Every structure is written in structure tokens, then in C-alpha cells.
Amino acid sequence: MMLKNKRATVARLGKRMLAAGLTTGTGGNLSWCDRRRGLIAVSPSGVAYDRMTAADVAVVDLEGRRMDGDLAPSSELPFHLALYRHRPDVAAVVHTHSVYATTLACLHWEIPAVHYLVGFAGPKVPLAAYATYGTEALARNVVDAIGSSNAVLLANHGMIAVGADLEKAFAVAEEIELVARIYYQAKAVGTPQILPEDEMQRVMARFRSYGKKPLEERPQTAQNSLKIRARGCPGA
Numbered sequence: 001m002m003l004k005n006k007r008a009t010v011a012r013l014g015k016r017m018l019a020a021g022l023t024t025g026t027g028g029n030l031s032w033c034d035r036r037r038g039l040i041a042v043s044p045s046g047v048a049y050d051r052m053t054a055a056d057v058a059v060v061d062l063e064g065r066r067m068d069g070d071l072a073p074s075s076e077l078p079f080h081l082a083l084y085r086h087r088p089d090v091a092a093v094v095h096t097h098s099v100y101a102t103t104l105a106c107l108h109w110e111i112p113a114v115h116y117l118v119g120f121a122g123p124k125v126p127l128a129a130y131a132t133y134g135t136e137a138l139a140r141n142v143v144d145a146i147g148s149s150n151a152v153l154l155a156n157h158g159m160i161a162v163g164a165d166l167e168k169a170f171a172v173a174e175e176i177e178l179v180a181r182i183y184y185q186a187k188a189v190g191t192p193q194i195l196p197e198d199e200m201q202r203v204m205a206r207f208r209s210y211g212k213k214p215l216e217e218r219p220q221t222a223q224n225s226l227k228i229r230a231r232g233c234p235g236a
């Protein structure tokens, strides 16, 4: 089976996306690119995450041609391909319809630096203009908006998070949904105080100084969670 491990991880994190409340039903999609081989494992179209197996996960090349798997790739394949072409640093894409990020996207708002954890994406989370789902027009809007950010909101639709691997992209999606919820709640009762740009630059420099990416410091087990907390993990 081509890309066996990556396909298994796509299926596993699809279930986690559902369990974490980042999507419902068959909404959202994930992919993980093997840059060396130019192949992408991408969640299939129309399969419920709780039933998805590694064999269900489609394999396509960077032009979107089907290389393995019986099922068609996600209908949102165009923006996955566009992101891999546009951002050589990106090897994984997670797309969610998580409720708070999507709420802000429906208002056509960006997410400012209301909490320092927005630094998982960048100094803010930008907004991509609306286009019909699954279209090349939407893929162009995503590429136009994302810049060097690790997340982007899709107007009237949802959110995309990217990373150097699928666990990292997934963690960005989780953190940005949390920041979106905090922003929404803060706006509901008052005027959120936004961190200045120079402070976000310091935060992102600190994230980088903990390792190559802040996400590497995410506690994965109780044991390394203790170790990381003692070092002042940005996510702790």
C-alpha cells in the first residue's frame, strides 16, 4: 500500500478531529504530503471519520492525479494542492468547520493577537475571501490570503491550518479554534485588548527558541508534559 503510515495517520487524526469537536459528519478534510516522493495522502470524499480506514485514504500526486486508493479524494483537493505548491515549508493541511473559527469567518473577521497562542499561526490569522467550496477560485483566495501564516479563515466556510507534519497542523487547528473562542467570548462582554505587533514578534521568537516550531513543545505524554512544563512550555 502506498504511503501506508501517512494514510493511517490521516484516518486516525480524522477521528480525533471529530472527537475534538473540530468538525461534524464528513465535514473538513486532512492531507499529508510526502515531499520526497511528491505524493499526498488525502482524506476521501464523503466517508464518515468514525468509519475511515487507511485503505480509504486516497493517494494523489502534486497535480492531483489519483495514484492509489479506491475512493475519490476530498472535494477540497484544489486548495490542498495549491498550498503544497505555494508553501514549500508545508507538508500537511487540516481543514475544519470548527464552530468559533467559522463564526468569525462568517463575520469576515480576522483573528487578531487577542491571546499569545495566536502565535501558533502568526501575529494574526488572516481571512480568505469567499468562493464556492471545492473550486480553483477558493484555492486562489486561500493562497492569496495565507502569506506565511500557519492558519487562515475561509469566509462563510471554516478554517485551514498547515504545518510541517500532520500532528503539527492538527495542533495549530486546535489552538486557533481555542483563540477564536476566546476572541468571540471577549467580544461578547467587552473590548478585547490586542497584543501589539512587537510583543507578538517576541512571542514567536520564544516559540522558535523552544525548538524549530512551538508545536514540538506540545506535551504528548504525562512524562514529557512534566518535563516541558518545568521548562515553561508555551502551550502549558
Ligand SMILES: [Zn+2]
Binding pocket: 027, 028, 076, 095, 096, 097, 133, 157, 158
Ligand atoms: Zn469545508
